[in-house]
Amino acid sequence: MCGVMGMFSSAADVLPDVINGLFQMQHRGQDACGIAISDGKRIRLHRGLGYVREVFRDRPTPEFAGHVACGHVRYPTQGSNRVDNAQPHMVTTLSGPAMALGSNGDLTNYWEIRRFLEADGVDFAGTNDGELILKYIAFHHIRRHLPILEAIRKMQADVKGAYSACLMTRDRLYAIRDPFAIRPLSFGSGGGHWVVASETNALDICRVDLVGDLEPGEVVEFSRHGMRRHPHPDAQALRGARTTPAHCVFEHVYFSRPDSITFGERSYDVRKRFGRWLAEHDTVKGDVVVPVPDSSNAVALGYAHASGIPFEFGLVRNHYVGRTFISPDQPGRDDGVKHKFNPLRSVFKGKRVILVDDSIVRGTTSRKLVRMVRAAGASEVHLRIGSPITQYSCYYGVDTPDREQLIGSRLSVDMICQHLTADSVLYMTIEGLRECVGDGASFCMACFDGDYPIPITEAKAWEG
Numbered sequence: 035m036c037g038v039m040g041m042f043s044s045a046a047d048v049l050p051d052v053i054n055g056l057f058q059m060q061h062r063g064q065d066a067c068g069i070a071i072s073d074g075k076r077i078r079l080h081r082g083l084g085y086v087r088e089v090f091r092d093r094p095t096p097e098f099a100g101h102v103a104c105g106h107v108r109y110p111t112q113g114s115n116r117v118d119n120a121q122p123h124m125v126t127t128l129s130g131p132a133m134a135l136g137s138n139g140d141l142t143n144y145w146e147i148r149r150f151l152e153a154d155g156v157d158f159a160g161t162n163d164g165e166l167i168l169k170y171i172a173f174h175h176i177r178r179h180l181p182i183l184e185a186i187r188k189m190q191a192d193v194k195g196a197y198s199a200c201l202m203t204r205d206r207l208y209a210i211r212d213p214f215a216i217r218p219l220s221f222g223s224g225g226g227h228w229v230v231a232s233e234t235n236a237l238d239i240c241r242v243d244l245v246g247d248l249e250p251g252e253v254v255e256f257s258r259h260g261m262r263r264h265p266h267p268d269a270q271a272l273r274g275a276r277t278t279p280a281h282c283v284f285e286h287v288y289f290s291r292p293d294s295i296t297f298g299e300r301s302y303d304v305r306k307r308f309g310r311w312l313a314e315h316d317t318v319k320g321d322v323v324v325p326v327p328d329s330s331n332a333v334a335l336g337y338a339h340a341s342g343i344p345f346e347f348g349l350v351r352n353h354y355v356g357r358t359f360i361s362p363d364q365p366g367r368d369d370g371v372k373h374k375f376n377p378l379r380s381v382f383k384g385k386r387v388i389l390v391d392d393s394i395v396r397g398t399t400s401r402k403l404v405r406m407v408r409a410a411g412a413s414e415v416h417l418r419i420g421s422p423i424t425q426y427s428c429y430y431g432v433d434t435p436d437r438e439q440l441i442g443s444r445l446s447v448d449m450i451c452q453h454l455t456a457d458s459v460l461y462m463t464i465e466g467l468r469e470c471v472g473d474g475a476s477f478c479m480a481c482f483d484g485d486y487p488i489p490i491t492e493a494k495a496w497e498g
């Protein structure tokens with residue numbers, strides 16, 4: 035997962051707002067971040083490893099300012115913490131930096147497209163999908179002299195996979211979405227500014243009003259002449275047999291912040307419906323409902339409201355445990371869960387606990403949490419999961435492990451329950467998830483049902 039943002043202003047320097055917007059989307063990526071910005075004459079780029087507030091503690095240089103920009107926060111993936119893979123990427127011509135791009139999503143034919151470009155002498159600095167998308171567009175625009183919109187359309191026709199991207203030239207910004215609209219991308223306006231972002235909380239902090247989401251395959255252009263929408267002339271043809279978009283349902287399950295409006299609905303409301311569904315399909319009577327914070331808070335609240343069982347924050351989360359946290363002693367290092375969560379014994383003592391989490395991936399964390407809650411005095415621990423059984427890997431931008439590492443692909447629910455040492459485990463069904471997200475047919479649910487909307491033609495060997 036990553037977060038992408040673009041901003042165009044009729045007059046003001048957009049850097050402070052882009053930094054603030056990226057900061058709001060920090061949960062989508064903490065590995066690296068970057069901003070490309072143009073004053074109309076020159077695009078400047080600054081990228082670094084770490085959090086937004088670290089990389090952009092100060093304005094990189096006095097000249098690092100402008101009225102058009104794109105920015106990116108990058109999700110941590112194993113072995114990928116190189117600045118070369120941080121986004122945005124930039125293309126420079128003889129007359130100076132010409133284009134920059136940041137993208138969210140993974141491609142499924144990365145190596146096919148990369149081999150095509152390399153055969154024509156195009157060099158690559160890293161193995162990032164955003165770099166590939168940018169260079170494919172630049173190749174057709176700069177070398178083959180296609181107008182930029184046609185170069186983008188050529189990219190959309192040939193490059194397969196998930197991408198929600200912001201492309202900028204020295205004086206224009208283009209927001210681009212793949213024909214399946216897998217990753218979110220919204221835009222808004224206000225006070226002479228246009229803002230594009232993966233999540234609407236980035237629009238809120240920039241004080242602009244949400245206009246809407248980009249349609250599948252749509253390109254939206256921002257310039258001093260205003261905003262111009264370019265609907266894709268034939269997004270359906272690019273989707274092949276699938277007649278609907280394929281929004282990533284995991285955005286509602288886990289990734290999006292609850293205050294963001296994702297695919298037209300606030301994730302907070304959707305998650306509360308997940309909780310209500312679980313309560314309505316439960317046969318166990320508990321004494322207290324406790325979320326595994328933060329992504330399951332709204333699910334647990336929905337469960338508590340529907341069941342009438344009291345809601346309590348029984349696990350206190352340390353928000354400062356980053357992925358780089360290293361315990362000074364080996365036993366502590368082995369048990370990151372203890373550093374992240376501390377139980378409130380008074381909440382658990384002698385209680386039948388309904389413990390609510392968003393998903394189970396490998397099962398390692400859930401097992402430790404169940405044991406922690408029991409050790410804190412719970413008489414029973416019933417695990418309730420706000421999504422169906424995760425059984426398949428994602429190839430469209432979510433860093434799920436290989437299938438054999440997913441506990442749901444190896445064990446039955448009874449065996450999972452035994453392994454986690456829980457008293458019972460209840461997942462949502464795929465039909466339940468479809469009901470809760472409204473128009474279920476418009477969502478990708480491949481990590482639950484294995485029905486991949488875009489064929490997987492290459493091994494998962496790239497970094498998005």
Ligand code: SF4
Pocket residue numbers: 216281282283284285427428429430431432478479480481482
């Ligand atoms: S496979 Fe799962 S995580 Fe990946 S896009 Fe589809 S729903 Fe989202």
